[in-house]
Amino acid sequence: xxxxxxxxxxxxxxxxxxxxxxxxxxxxxxxxxxxxxxxxxxxxxxxxxxxxxxxxxxxxxxxxxxxxxxxxxxxxxxxxxxxxxxxxxxxxxxxxxxxxxxxxxxxxxxxxxxxxxxxxxxxxxxxxxxxxxxxxxxxxxxxxxxxxxxxxxxxxxxxxxxxxxxxxxxxxxxxxxxxxxxxxxxxxxxxxxxxxxxxxxxxxxxxxxxxxxxxxxxxxxxxxxxxxxxxxxxxxxxxxxxxxxxxxxxxxxxxxxxxxxxxxxxxxxxxxxxxxxxxxxxxxxxxxxxxxxxxxxxxxxxxxxxxxxxxxxxxxxxxxxxxxxxxxxxxxxxxxxxxxxxxxxxxxxxxxxxxxxxxxxxxxxxxxxxxxxxxxxxxxxxxxxxxxxxxxxxxxx
Amino acid sequence: xxxxxxxxxxxxxxxxxxxxxxxxxxxxxxxxxxxxxxxxxxxxxxxxxxxxxxxxxxxxxxxxxxxxxxxxxxxxxxxxxxxxxxxxxxxxxxxxxxxxxxxxxxxxxxxxxxxxxxxxxxxxxxxxxxxxxxxxxxxxxxxxxxxxxxxxxxxxxxxxxxxxxxxxxxxxxxxxxxxxxxxxxxxxxxxxxxxxxxxxxxxxxxxxxxxxxxxxxxxxxxxxxxxxxxxxxxxxxxxxxxxxxxxxxxxxxxxxxxxxxxxxxxxxxxxxxxxxxxxxxxxxxxxxxxxxxxxxxxxxxxxxxxxxxxxxxxxxxxxxxxxxxxxxxxxxxxxxxxxxxxxxxxxxxxxxxxxxxxxxxxxxxxxxxxxxxxxxxxxxxxxxxxxxxxxxxxxxx
Numbered sequence: 001x002x003x004x005x006x007x008x009x010x011x012x013x014x015x016x017x018x019x020x021x022x023x024x025x026x027x028x029x030x031x032x033x034x035x036x037x038x039x040x041x042x043x044x045x046x047x048x049x050x051x052x053x054x055x056x057x058x059x060x061x062x063x064x065x066x067x068x069x070x071x072x073x074x075x076x077x078x079x080x081x082x083x084x085x086x087x088x089x090x091x092x093x094x095x096x097x098x099x100x101x102x103x104x105x106x107x108x109x110x111x112x113x114x115x116x117x118x119x120x121x122x123x124x125x126x127x128x129x130x131x132x133x134x135x136x137x138x139x140x141x142x143x144x145x146x147x148x149x150x151x152x153x154x155x156x157x158x159x160x161x162x163x164x165x166x167x168x169x170x171x172x173x174x175x176x177x178x179x180x181x182x183x184x185x186x187x188x189x190x191x192x193x194x195x196x197x198x199x200x201x202x203x204x205x206x207x208x209x210x211x212x213x214x215x216x217x218x219x220x221x222x223x224x225x226x227x228x229x230x231x232x233x234x235x236x237x238x239x240x241x242x243x244x245x246x247x248x249x250x251x252x253x254x255x256x257x258x259x260x261x262x263x264x265x266x267x268x269x270x271x272x273x274x275x276x277x278x279x280x281x282x283x284x285x286x287x288x289x290x291x292x293x294x295x296x297x298x299x300x301x302x303x304x305x306x307x308x309x310x311x312x313x314x315x316x317x318x319x320x321x322x323x324x325x326x327x328x329x330x331x332x333x334x335x336x337x338x339x340x341x342x343x344x345x346x347x348x349x350x351x352x353x354x355x356x357x358x359x360x361x362x363x364x365x366x367x368x369x370x371x372x373x374x375x376x377x378x379x380x381x382x383x384x385x386x387x388x389x390x391x392x393x394x395x396x397x
Numbered sequence: 398x399x400x401x402x403x404x405x406x407x408x409x410x411x412x413x414x415x416x417x418x419x420x421x422x423x424x425x426x427x428x429x430x431x432x433x434x435x436x437x438x439x440x441x442x443x444x445x446x447x448x449x450x451x452x453x454x455x456x457x458x459x460x461x462x463x464x465x466x467x468x469x470x471x472x473x474x475x476x477x478x479x480x481x482x483x484x485x486x487x488x489x490x491x492x493x494x495x496x497x498x499x500x501x502x503x504x505x506x507x508x509x510x511x512x513x514x515x516x517x518x519x520x521x522x523x524x525x526x527x528x529x530x531x532x533x534x535x536x537x538x539x540x541x542x543x544x545x546x547x548x549x550x551x552x553x554x555x556x557x558x559x560x561x562x563x564x565x566x567x568x569x570x571x572x573x574x575x576x577x578x579x580x581x582x583x584x585x586x587x588x589x590x591x592x593x594x595x596x597x598x599x600x601x602x603x604x605x606x607x608x609x610x611x612x613x614x615x616x617x618x619x620x621x622x623x624x625x626x627x628x629x630x631x632x633x634x635x636x637x638x639x640x641x642x643x644x645x646x647x648x649x650x651x652x653x654x655x656x657x658x659x660x661x662x663x664x665x666x667x668x669x670x671x672x673x674x675x676x677x678x679x680x681x682x683x684x685x686x687x688x689x690x691x692x693x694x695x696x697x698x699x700x701x702x703x704x705x706x707x708x709x710x711x712x713x714x715x716x717x718x719x720x721x722x723x724x725x726x727x728x729x730x731x732x733x734x735x736x737x738x739x740x741x742x743x744x745x746x747x748x749x750x751x752x753x754x755x756x757x758x759x760x761x762x763x764x765x766x767x768x769x770x771x772x773x774x775x776x777x778x779x780x781x782x783x784x785x786x787x788x789x790x791x792x793x794x
Contacts, residue, residue, distance in 0.1 A: 001652050002560060002593055004530070007505035010659040032460075040458035042451065049446060054439065061437035061639030063429075096493055096643070096665040103664050108404035125666060132663040133401070163399060196399055242458030244670030246493070255398050262407040266525040267500050268493040272669045273641030 028384030030353045030371040040242050044287040060277040066265050068094025069276035075283040084223035091257035096271045098236035098248030102129040108259040110135045115162040121359030123173045137361035146179035149186045165199045170206040171326025174359045174370035188225045204236040205326035210300035214324045229253050245275040302373040309382040313389035327374035333367045342391045351387035425781030427750045427768040437639050441684040457674040463662050465491025466673035472680040481620035488654035493668045495633035495645030499526040505656040507532045512559035518756030520570045534758035543576035546583045562596045567603040568723025571756045571767035585622045601633040602723035607697035611721045626650050642672040699770040706779040710786035724771035730764045739788045748784035
């Protein structure tokens with residue numbers, strides 16, 4: 001086969017194989033960054049489906065505009081406005097999951113060899129989207145307040161300016177970190193200093209805070225700054241409705257919107273009208289708010305159980321993050337330890353997670369693990385963490 | 398903005414603007430290559446939704462494998478097997494509409510400047526997908542039996558071998574042509590002569606024949622040849638369920654499947670599980686067969702009405718195809734006439750279509766129009782054709 005140059009570079013990652021293993025139902029899996037099936041708002045959608053007019057259903061079967069189903073664009077703008085986002089000075093493009101938003105932004109910004117600055121660790125799906133256009137991903141460490149600003153400044157000072165700065169500031173995947181208000185302001189100030197730098201602000205988990213007092217921290221930079229023209233904001237329905245709907249979106253300046261809309265035409269013509277009609281009704285029926293109110297304490301409790309289990313079972317050589325929301329805890333192992341070895345032992349005993357290398361923008365460092373508490377029933381979390389901790393203990397020097 | 402090189406080349410086509418105009422509900426539009434909203438199997442899906450178990454619904458909300466929802470892959474294989482397709486020696490990848498299948502195949506085969514041989518005329522969405530990876534699309538005229546084989550041989554003989562041969566052999570978009578059995582065998586023979594040539598066989602309309610006697614013509618080349626390893630077959634649920642579900646698929650050799658599955662991971666992670674669960678139940682409940690039996694005579698009648706209206710109203714300088722199925726009639730105007738001029742006159746009087754240039758792989762020739770009969774109610778077709786014919790008459794020299 002005479003494949004294209006870019007296809008020749010496509011390689012199945014070992015990570016995907018590990019994740020398939022982790023999907024085995026007999027295993028207590030902390031691998032999948034997804035809600036548990038029992039947490040979806042099935043009944044709300046049942047009621048919505050029952051209430052759809054015949055004409056709305058017919059519309060759902062039809063093609064829609066590439067930019068998104070008009071009614072959903074309106075209801076989503078209302079929601080984004082309520083979060084302070086500048087929907088009137090930017091444009092909204094509905095995408096087939098946030099993954100497509102990443103891919104489209106990568107397509108319109110990245111040329112072979114271009115640098116993208118990411119957090120270390122960062123989200124594997126976005127790293128793959130950047131890679132698929134030949135990006136060179138560079139990781140800058142996270143600290144407790146967000147991306148380390150001194151290290152970021154240093155990276156910006158040397159060599160060519162990166163095309164994109166990619167951040168997941170709210171309950172980060174995989175680290176669970178939330179940015180401090182100060183760090184967000186430092187990023188905003190940095191954008192003024194580098195007017196050619198584009199910030200890709202990825203926000204799939206912002207609504208999933210555990211404590212009301214943290215809500216101010218979840219205000220996006222796109223909402224804080226007076227001039228949002230350097231920020232491409234990406235959101236998703238995956239965690240506030242269901243990933244199976246494949247609905248994401250980007251709120252971006254005109255020029256970026258125009259390019260991405262054209263690129264989307266040739267990628268999939270439009271996002272499913274069927275799922276967009278349901279998502280629109282979900283927002284209009286005010287089903288989101290009560291769902292989130294029900295959901296937040298469930299995730300909070302799962303996080304607490306996992307944190308307690310880590311405290312009780314993990315050896316002191318391991319450190320981990322304490323999330324204030326979202327799905328994830330990031331545990332750092334001793335420098336000499338390889339997460340693949342931990343995985344092999346743990347999976348045989350019946351517990352799984354994702355190894356750190358998947359989240360290293362440079363795909364090297366592997367002395368960490370991502371533990372998702374979103375997918376595992378409360379009563380299995382402690383048992384699973386004990387298995388993982390035992391595996392770590394076996395490998396201590 | 399420092400856009401990528403490929404983004405700098407993205408241009409909004411004037412065609413898209415014309416199509417938006419043609420979507421005006423006060424206009425009798427033959428522009429949209431889509432079913433009419435009244436033709437969708439809404440009731441069948443209502444019944445399916447009502448019959449879904451709670452567990453099936455929860456699955457529908459969740460991520461699925463990139464390659465497709467396993468149950469749908471099985472039921473779709475059964476359907477493809479019934480059409481003679483080699484599902485056991487090839488692999489099936491579910492895509493977000495057939496448009497994504499085209500885009501993925503373009504990504505894995507096309508490098509900047511590569512030649513793709515297409516029919517003249519050909520489908521605009523695929524041409525855009527090829528273009529988005531830098532392809533040079535070359536058009537070879539269709540005759541009554543399919544792509545002109547002598548001209549195709551001539552094109553293959555000169556210069557570098559094209560990466561792809563792209564054909565829509567069954568009720569072609571936009572020409573409505575169906576290939577003769579002889580022409581299909583000639584193409585199959587040609588593939589043996591050029592073992593490095595990949596045939597992209599695009600088949601969204603094959604089920605929409607008007608007369609049972611034509612069914613043998615709809616057997617795909619992928620099903621006819623003993624060795625299907627050079628054929629990438631693409632199909633869609635858009636015309637047999639609804640475009641809003643965004644479900645297409647490719648049946649391709651292992652190597653191609655592996656590359657496309659990796660490319661899809663970074664494009665949208667997976668196709669909507671929600672719509673895949675419904676499509677699977679639609680196939681399993683045997684809802685497709687009765688729907689098609691109901692649908693075929695409706696399209697047949699619309700085609701007849703349009704053909705009669707053309708016969709009565711069009712001046713003798715215009716010639717058109719006589720489709721045996723599908724959605725489209727292709728009318729060729731006198732060489733000197735510009736379809737844009739016809740469009741401008743017709744749209745003011747209340748009728749629309751798509752101008753020929755959209756379907757020219759080289760985006761030049763514009764003395765033709767595509768008339769879709771799929772979307773317009775029977776009782777408006779004659780009135781619309783009269784408006785178009787009057788516009789043509791006004792421009793005759």
